Amino acid sequence: xxxxxxxxxAGNFDALKAAVCNGxxxxxxxxxxxxxxxxxxxxxHEELAEAVKYAHYNGVKxxxxxxxxxxxxxxxxxKKEVQYAYETGVDxxxxxxxxxxxxxxxxxxxxxxxxxxxxxxxxSAGVETARLLGFERAVVARETSLDLIRQFCKQGIEIxxxxxxxxxxxxxxxxLLSSSLNKRSGNKGMCAQTCRTQFTDGSNDKRxxxxxxxxxxxxxxxxxxxxxVSCLKIEGRMKKAAYVAYIxxxxxxxxxxxxxxxxxxxxxxxxxxxxVLFNRGFTDAYLYDRGASSLYDSSQxxxxxxxxxxxxxxxxxxxxxxxxxxxxxxxxxRFVNQKDGFIVNKLYDLNRKLINGARKGETVLLEYKGYxxxxxxxxxxxxxxxxxxxxxxxxxxRFPLNIRCSLHKDEKVxxxxxTAGYKVSATAPQRVEESKRAPMNEESVRKAIDHLRDTPYYxxxxxxxxxxxxxxxxxxLKELRxxxxxxxxxxxxxPHRKSYPVQxxxxxxxxxxxxxxxxxxxxxxxxxxxxxxxxxxxxxLYPVVNPYSEYxxxxxxxxxxxxxxxxxxxxxxxxxxxxxxxxxAYRFLRSLGFEAVILSSELGPLEISNMSLNGEFHYFxxxxxxxMNLKYRPCIEGDSIAQSGEVFPVVKRKNRxxxxxxxxxxIELDEGYAFVRKTESI
Numbered sequence: 058x059x060x061x062x063x064x065x066x067a068g069n070f071d072a073l074k075a076a077v078c079n080g081x082x083x084x085x086x087x088x089x090x091x092x093x094x095x096x097x098x099x100x101x102h103e104e105l106a107e108a109v110k111y112a113h114y115n116g117v118k119x120x121x122x123x124x125x126x127x128x129x130x131x132x133x134x135x136k137k138e139v140q141y142a143y144e145t146g147v148d149x150x151x152x153x154x155x156x157x158x159x160x161x162x163x164x165x166x167x168x169x170x171x172x173x174x175x176x177x178x179x180x181s182a183g184v185e186t187a188r189l190l191g192f193e194r195a196v197v198a199r200e201t202s203l204d205l206i207r208q209f210c211k212q213g214i215e216i217x218x219x220x221x222x223x224x225x226x227x228x229x230x231x232x233l234l235s236s237s238l239n240k241r242s243g244n245k246g247m248c249a250q251t252c253r254t255q256f257t258d259g260s261n262d263k264r265x266x267x268x269x270x271x272x273x274x275x276x277x278x279x280x281x282x283x284x285x286v287s288c289l290k291i292e293g294r295m296k297k298a299a300y301v302a303y304i305x306x307x308x309x310x311x312x313x314x315x316x317x318x319x320x321x322x323x324x325x326x327x328x329x330x331x332x333v334l335f336n337r338g339f340t341d342a343y344l345y346d347r348g349a350s351s352l353y354d355s356s357q358x359x360x361x362x363x364x365x366x367x368x369x370x371x372x373x374x375x376x377x378x379x380x381x382x383x384x385x386x387x388x389x390x391r392f393v394n395q396k397d398g399f400i401v402n403k404l405y406d407l408n409r410k411l412i413n414g415a416r417k418g419e420t421v422l423l424e425y426k427g428y429x430x431x432x433x434x435x436x437x438x439x440x441x442x443x444x445x446x447x448x449x450x451x452x453x454x455r456f457p458l459n460i461r462c463s464l465h466k467d468e469k470v471x472x473x474x475x476t477a478g479y480k481v482s483a484t485a486p487q488r489v490e491e492s493k494r495a496p497m498n499e500e501s502v503r504k505a506i507d508h509l510r511d512t513p514y515y516x517x518x519x520x521x522x523x524x525x526x527x528x529x530x531x532x533x534l535k536e537l538r539x540x541x542x543x544x545x546x547x548x549x550x551x552p553h554r555k556s557y558p559v560q561x562x563x564x565x566x567x568x569x570x571x572x573x574x575x576x577x578x579x580x581x582x583x584x585x586x587x588x589x590x591x592x593x594x595x596x597x598l599y600p601v602v603n604p605y606s607e608y609x610x611x612x613x614x615x616x617x618x619x620x621x622x623x624x625x626x627x628x629x630x631x632x633x634x635x636x637x638x639x640x641x642a643y644r645f646l647r648s649l650g651f652e653a654v655i656l657s658s659e660l661g662p663l664e665i666s667n668m669s670l671n672g673e674f675h676y677f678x679x680x681x682x683x684x685m686n687l688k689y690r691p692c693i694e695g696d697s698i699a700q701s702g703e704v705f706p707v708v709k710r711k712n713r714x715x716x717x718x719x720x721x722x723x724i725e726l727d728e729g730y731a732f733v734r735k736t737e738s739i
């Protein structure tokens with residue numbers, strides 16, 4: 058069985074080092090542009106090259122995120138990023154945009170591609186489509202259940218699953234809320250996290266109805282490994298290096314324990330450390346289909362920390378706190394009701410003497426000018442000592458090295474190094490001499506060579522094929538070892554790729570027609586109307602969320618997600634939820650037999666006018682868009698939520714709940730262009 062890969066986030070170089078030194082098998086990072094976390098530190102070209110070198114030197118792979126939608130101009134610039142990533146030795150690209158996918162497949166066929174979670178792969182048909190398109194790996198939707206994951210892992214493509222970190226409340230790649238309300242598109246990596254803000258419901262209660270707990274699936278690791286998952290992914294490119302270090306370390310320990318046949322349990326200290334580094338409460342609701350009550354947390358959207366104590370009194374500018382947890386100078390705290398957080402720069406005992414720390418059960422004084430009531434709860438939001446310890450990075454991995462030497466009289470000295478499938482040989486210009494004093498033996502050669510403390514290697518096996526009564530200067534052996542190690546490092550740090558060709562063949566998609574198109578059109582299906590110069594045509598709209606790959610047999614169909622891409626139909630169009638944002642994506646969809654393509658609804662008139670489509674395109678012009686596609690209904694009273702005077706209906710659709718737009722969406726273009734209207738029934 059191939060060992061599962063642990064994939065950690067790297068929002069900056071400190072986080073990258075934290076991930077590598079704490080046991081990550083791979084890291085994912087973004088460049089300065091076109092990544093789904095535009096506000097992370099990210100890496101410029103020089104930093105990217107250094108990051109790849111550092112990671113590869115430590116046996117860690119680097120995956121680069123180019124997983125945003127790209128308009129025409131952006132796609133041209135993204136092509137330059139692809140070239141640089143390819144030349145730098147990045148191990149794989151994570152992509153969302155179908156145009157970028159098409160370009161990379163055509164121009165860099167040996168550059169592995171991972172289908173980002175932004176591609177909304179949530180069913181077996183989507184996994185199969187990704188495989189046929191030549192993706193090496195599919196990053197499946199966070200909403201995917203363990204039962205479906207088991208099914209996906211049997212489909213001949215690597216499956217990557219999120220196991221820890223923040224959750225999007227909407228299926229990724231299908232959320233328009235931030236774009237609609239804040240003009241910051243999640244599909245562009247600029248999500249404003251509108252879902253973490255307050256809304257009112259039917260009772261006029263103002264709460265964080267769309268905010269979710271954080272994912273924590275560490276207890277599900279054995280089931281995920283046994284399901285056949287290829288990669289476990291930690292979310293957190295916006296998180297601090299200390300967070301990345303500890304969460305990576307914990308999951309490394311859990312994975313290693315599984316393969317060593319040991320039981321792993323998260324103890325009280327581990328849980329406390331996880332919580333103080335960052336948590337919104339933890340959940341595994343999606344994996345086990347536990348429902349809305351296990352997913353949503355409408356009380357607060359931010360870091361909860363851990364309980365620290367309660368206010369027992371206040372005198373002038375001092376507040377008394379009875380501790381339920383240890384507290385040290387430079388820790389971060391927050392008074393819960395006041396939502397007022399700060400760093401403890403000065404800490405006092407009851408005699409108002411400065412102290413460095415205090416234990417659970419003691420009462421301490423802090424300087425605080427605000428109003429507080431007795432009994433006010435206080436939480437610890439950062440642990441200075443823990444973060445300082447985690448910042449002390451040490452080399453995590455060392456690799457076994459096999460060395461073979463050949464020393465024969467009057468011949469040049471040769472040395473071969475081998476580790477983890479990499480092999481190099483080096484030859485010294487000097488020739489082996491006959492010994493005039495003390496001849497060398499195998500042990501003296503080994504002693505001269507075995508100086509590896511400052512390298513990522515340790516000597517596992519050594520052999521020396523040598524004549525008797527010979528001599529080679531120790532300096533020659535050491536220099537030869539140095540040159541051989543340099544060659545080995547260069548080989549390990551360079552790109553290592555194989556081809557992942559597009560595999561679409563009609564005979565391989567036969568199952569889609571046989572197994573996925575068995576039911577007739579029902580009266581409760583959705584349709585969209587395609588308006589053209591000659592008139593209008595109605596198309597059955599496949600559901601955007603379709604976990605069990607149920608594709609109704611119908612003559613005219615509108616495909617709304619990747620799983621329906623290869624489903625046969627007499628007439629099919631690509632719906633706007635396929636996120637076609639540039640002419641390369643448009644041509645790719647047309648090459649798959651789509652008679653018409655409805656462009657991404659996030660494009661504006663100027664962006665559309667810059668596309669080379671020869672006037673043949675459609676756009677969403679009439680109807681309310683689905684701003685969010687939710688697996689579980691929010692815990693609200695009534696059938697809508699509201700914010701800033703805008704009301705957003707929450708309606709039940711097949712396999713999902715939808716947060717509808719407040720009003721009809723549409724853009725105005727020159728007359729003559731076709732448009733699309735969405736309807737609930739034919």
